[in-house]
Amino acid sequence: MPSESERLIPGIRKDIVLDPSSEIPGFIASELEQRELLQDNTYTDLECTNSVADGEPVSWTRTNVVVGSMSLSIFLAAVDSTIITTLIGDMSAEFDSLDKLSWIASSYLLSSATFQPLYGKISDIFGRRALLLLANVLFLVGCLVCALAPNVLALILGRFISGVGGGGLTTMTSITTSDLIPLKSRGIYQGINNLAFASGSGVGSLVGGYFVSNRILGGWRGAFLMQVPITVLSTVSIHMLLKLPKGSPGLGVHGVDVMNKLRLIDWYGSFTLVITLLSFLTLTSLETDKILTVKGTSLLLVFITFLVIFIIAEKRAKFPILPLEFLRIRTVLGASLSNFFFCMSSFNSYFIITIYYTAVMNLTPQQVGYRFAPNFFSIVLGSLGAGYYMRSTGKYYKLLLLSGLLAVFGTWRIVTITPDYPVWAQFFLLITPGFGISVIITATLLALIAAVPHEHQAATTSISYLFRSCGSTLGVSFGSAIFQHRLYSSLHHNVMQFLGHGHDEQELLAIIAKASHSSEYVHGDAPSFITDALVQSYDTSCKLSFQFCLLSCVAGLLSMLLIKEYVLHGTLDRK
CATH class of the missing domain: 1.20.1250.20 (MFS general substrate transporter like domains)
Known part of the structure; x- marks a missing residue:
């Protein structure tokens, strides 16, 4: 059964330098493999x-x-x-x-x-x-x-x-x-x-x-x-x-x-990548009801067109700006996908939990800020703790799996939040997923870099940051779309129940419009008779978006199964 490196590096003649005791490639052949890995890049x-x-x-x-x-x-x-x-x-x-x-x-x-x-x-x-x-x-x-x-x-x-x-x-x-x-x-x-x-x-x-x-x-x-x-x-x-x-x-x-250095730059790939990302990020930032408009459709066509051109350009380029061949290495692919999914979950959960605290729990921005503060320390502890662990053990795979499970568990706890959630527990709600994801972001970067020769670490790091950025953007976009779609239908269902009980359709539709555009309206200018219905709508809508975060975490955890354990060398020359 050919190994991963054998599939990626067909040009190595391992029958030349063999260890006579084991009949496997020796140190020199191993070095040749690293030299020839993705040699066109x-x-x-x-x-x-x-x-x-x-x-x-x-x-x-x-x-x-x-x-x-x-x-x-x-x-x-x-x-x-x-x-x-x-x-x-x-x-x-x-x-x-x-x-x-x-x-x-x-x-x-x-x-x-x-x-x-x-x-x-x-x-x-x-x-x-x-x-x-x-x-x-x-x-x-x-x-x-x-x-x-x-x-x-x-x-x-x-x-x-x-x-x-x-x-x-x-x-x-x-x-x-x-x-x-x-x-x-x-x-x-x-x-x-x-x-x-x-x-x-x-x-x-x-x-x-x-x-x-x-x-x-x-x-x-x-x-x-x-x-x-x-x-x-x-x-x-x-x-x-x-x-x-x-x-x-x-x-x-x-x-x-x-x-001559300027001539080495993959200008074609760079240009098409920039247009691809600009159109993609602009498209995902549109409000849900504007995606199917002429503007949204045009952006989608531009994105698809330039994405195809970019892929073709990178396959033909001598020195591609973003070598797609790296994604054929399972650890690079697994680390990139896990970054994508966990960033998707993390950024959306931060965004939606703020709405939940404001609209459902009636907290002020300052009170919301206090509940986010412990998460800062968990992120710092997770990042530094992961660093010290990997320095002392030289390992990362088990740490990644454990942190992934921790992130899934922490996100599940967010899904179970209720309007009467204990105050003390609110301060600890984000600590578990924040700690787990901070470890993942740190450890996957090292796994990704360790999977390729040192001279390729810049390109693989760029791939990592690209997947993080896209995951963060898509997470907020998809999560918001799920939230807004459910919120509108829930508001319409809950608010229109008051029709014929002393409230006309025009009044109730105005309440729906205001509540769907501002979470502060729920406990601010909304009539008292409708507050509970609005809170219930926001509660169920946020929960659905939190479930999307949980599914993203599970996808990130499954992506980690692609990652392999590589040696974390103690010297820059990796010897």
Whole structure:
């Protein structure tokens, strides 16, 4: 029975170098296998940095300073992704552009998810430092454009540019850390990066609110302006201190001028991938009733067309921007799918549980925030704990399965929530799935990187982030669609029962319209006679969306069965 590597690497002649005691390929043949794995996707016909001397030994202190600088970049990118929530009201008021509200809010996330997958393969050509600096500069320019925006279109453009840079900061930090840290210790540093991202996401809205409330540096403009000097500090630190070890693939292609490096980029694949993701993410962000309109249908046709063109382009490209052959490796496929499904569940559950707390339990935004706070610590503990476990044991498969079961159990507990759920239990509700999924995100990244030779880790990391982004987006889109569809039918059923009991059809239809568009209406302006019916509708609708989250977790757990246990080496050369 041929092994996985034998099926993927047909060109190895294992009969040449055999261990006489076992008649299986020896160390040399094993090394040849790694060299030839997906050989069409590497720059083997060029002089690469595996043979140059511009790399140098990297000290522990320098490494940690660089990782700290990159974590600062991740923190800023996370802050910028959530800071908009408390700034958007003042922005739309200043520019009198309520109709552009959704674009102001979504342009950052849209561009971040779209351009994120491009960084990995391009950094194999130009080197990690160049792409890290580019991401920092784009992020900085985007913040400046936002701070100085004379109109709403300039503001949207600034958010879009910031997203291109912010997505690169997240991806390139992960890729570069893998070039600096051996796999066995890699999980700890990923935990630190996750801590930076979670912290930034958590304080983003607070920072925005502080600047707006106190009118510091022009209010909302100051919130963007304050990110500029911090980004400059991170950029300078990376430029001065980032040194990769000798022979690292992160040093880029050597002995080739800039024009020839540009020719190595898969422009056709890059363009079609960007259009594919832009159309896909825009389509999934539409409201349910707009998907079958001309706009929605057009986006769907664009998505399908460019997806087909992208797949064809990647199969023909000499150096594809996103090598699809990697998905033939079962661990890469399993890790990517598990990321997709668990992110789908996680993001949707966070979104819907907020609605449940507000509409069903009548909690204020501040009270909801308090119930989310313990989840932050569980995510940090899960990420760092997974890192320390993998460093001490060199294993990850059993940890993944256990964490997957934990995530399924925790999501099942969310499904069982009731309006009279104990207050103390509400604070612990998100801890279990949050802990499990944070372990999964950390461990699957290491499993994915360990499954391919080190020179391919940038491309596989990009694949991982692509699946995460798509899973997060689809999770919220599908979960919201399920919720909204059930909510409307449930509201119509529950509210129209009052017809003929002193309430006419026009009044009840107005209540349905208001309740279906605002969860705050339930305990706010809704007539008291209808409150219980509205609460019941929101309760059943949220439960159905939670069940979708549970099914996603189960799919993620089943995807893990594809993952194989690989050695987590304690050295960068994996020996």
